[in-house]
Amino acid sequence: MLESKKIIASGGGAVGLSMFASFIGLCCIGPWTVALLGVSGAVSMARWQPFRPYILAVAGTMLAWAFWRTYRLRRVCLAEGCTDKRPGTAMYVSLSLSAVLLVLAMFAERLQWVLVDATPPGLR
Amino acid sequence: MFKSTLALVIGASLAVLPPLVARSAEPSGKSYVVLERNLGQLRADFNANVGKVRMLYIVGPTCGICLRGLSDLQEALYSKKGNDPRMITYVVHVPTLGAREVNVAPASRLISNAHTTQYWEETGITGKLMEETLGLTDRYIWDFYAIYGPTAVWSDERPPVPDFYQHQLQGLPPEKRLQADAFAAKVSEFLAQAAAPANTSANATRKSE
Numbered sequence: 001m002l003e004s005k006k007i008i009a010s011g012g013g014a015v016g017l018s019m020f021a022s023f024i025g026l027c028c029i030g031p032w033t034v035a036l037l038g039v040s041g042a043v044s045m046a047r048w049q050p051f052r053p054y055i056l057a058v059a060g061t062m063l064a065w066a067f068w069r070t071y072r073l074r075r076v077c078l079a080e081g082c083t084d085k086r087p088g089t090a091m092y093v094s095l096s097l098s099a100v101l102l103v104l105a106m107f108a109e110r111l112q113w114v115l116v117d118a119t120p121p122g123l124r
Numbered sequence: 125m126f127k128s129t130l131a132l133v134i135g136a137s138l139a140v141l142p143p144l145v146a147r148s149a150e151p152s153g154k155s156y157v158v159l160e161r162n163l164g165q166l167r168a169d170f171n172a173n174v175g176k177v178r179m180l181y182i183v184g185p186t187c188g189i190c191l192r193g194l195s196d197l198q199e200a201l202y203s204k205k206g207n208d209p210r211m212i213t214y215v216v217h218v219p220t221l222g223a224r225e226v227n228v229a230p231a232s233r234l235i236s237n238a239h240t241t242q243y244w245e246e247t248g249i250t251g252k253l254m255e256e257t258l259g260l261t262d263r264y265i266w267d268f269y270a271i272y273g274p275t276a277v278w279s280d281e282r283p284p285v286p287d288f289y290q291h292q293l294q295g296l297p298p299e300k301r302l303q304a305d306a307f308a309a310k311v312s313e314f315l316a317q318a319a320a321p322a323n324t325s326a327n328a329t330r331k332s333e
Contacts, residue, residue, distance in 0.1 A: 031186035031222045039191055039230045046192035113294060118184070118220045119264040120248030 017059035025108030156242035184220035185231035200304035213240040
């Protein structure tokens with residue numbers, strides 16, 4: 001497997017896991033989980049809650065690896081010339097966006113209570 | 125970029141597919157009682173069962189964490205204790221997170237027990253009154269699971285102080301977070317204080333229909 005493909009796979013995996021962790025963390029931001037997935041689906045989603053830190057840790061590791069390999073490949077290309085395709089701007093932008101997504105996923109659970117007041121409207 | 129998108133789609137599918145499979149297995153409906161703002165029906169039902177162990181749950185029918193709490197209690201408590209007539213449960217659904225009455229029936233299926241009554245209380249005052257009962261301020265109470273011993277009586281506008289409670293809220297004592305097994309063990313302790321099971325319980329069977 002080419003180095004760039006490994007980096008893309010790792011970065012893409014981190015994005016997928018971050019999205020998944022965000023889904024879990026944002027389960028209570030409104031009635032969307034029950035509307036989309038039904039009661040059983042919402043329960044299943046909530047059962048993933050204890051695994052969020054582990055999912056985020058795996059995503060973070062994958063993203064860190066992707067960053068490290070990207071910058072390493074760049075250095076190799078500068079020093080020795082490239083046998084592989086040199087990482088382009090799109091790669092750096094994608095990884096940066098993935099990092100932003102990961103950070104948002106980390107705070108998703110707390111963020112929802114800043115955005116949403118659970119008190120029924122008539123009692124606020 | 126294409127592969128990142130592909131990985132993203134796979135990750136999202138992992139999140140969505142298992143629940144969709146589970147959704148198709150949901151059983152059919154169950155009735156609930158609509159409460160007035162004064163909670164008169166709930167208070168009457170509560171006091172009609174003095175001498176029994178009563179559980180009062182305040183939940184949002186669209187809150188995944190609440191629904192998981194109910195599901196955990198079904199597994200740890202109701203599926204093991206069966207339909208013990210000394211154990212009476214009141215589940216009050218309140219309009220948190222945009223919940224509406226239409227959400228109550230599906231959520232009420234999570235607990236299958238002959239002595240459980242589901243309520244819809246559309247103002248959410250139940251949580252506010254429980255907040256006052258617990259002496260809290262500015263902390264709306266929901267996702268809350270209380271046990272009352274056999275001697276508890278609801279004599280005030282507010283519900284009585286629970287003999288034991290657990291919750292899944294931010295800002296309440298973390299050592300009281302809902303643990304279904306511990307909750308079930310506590311119910312067993314209270315049941316030991318209650319009278320031996322009777323053969324009939326008209327009030328409870330009414331609710332199961």
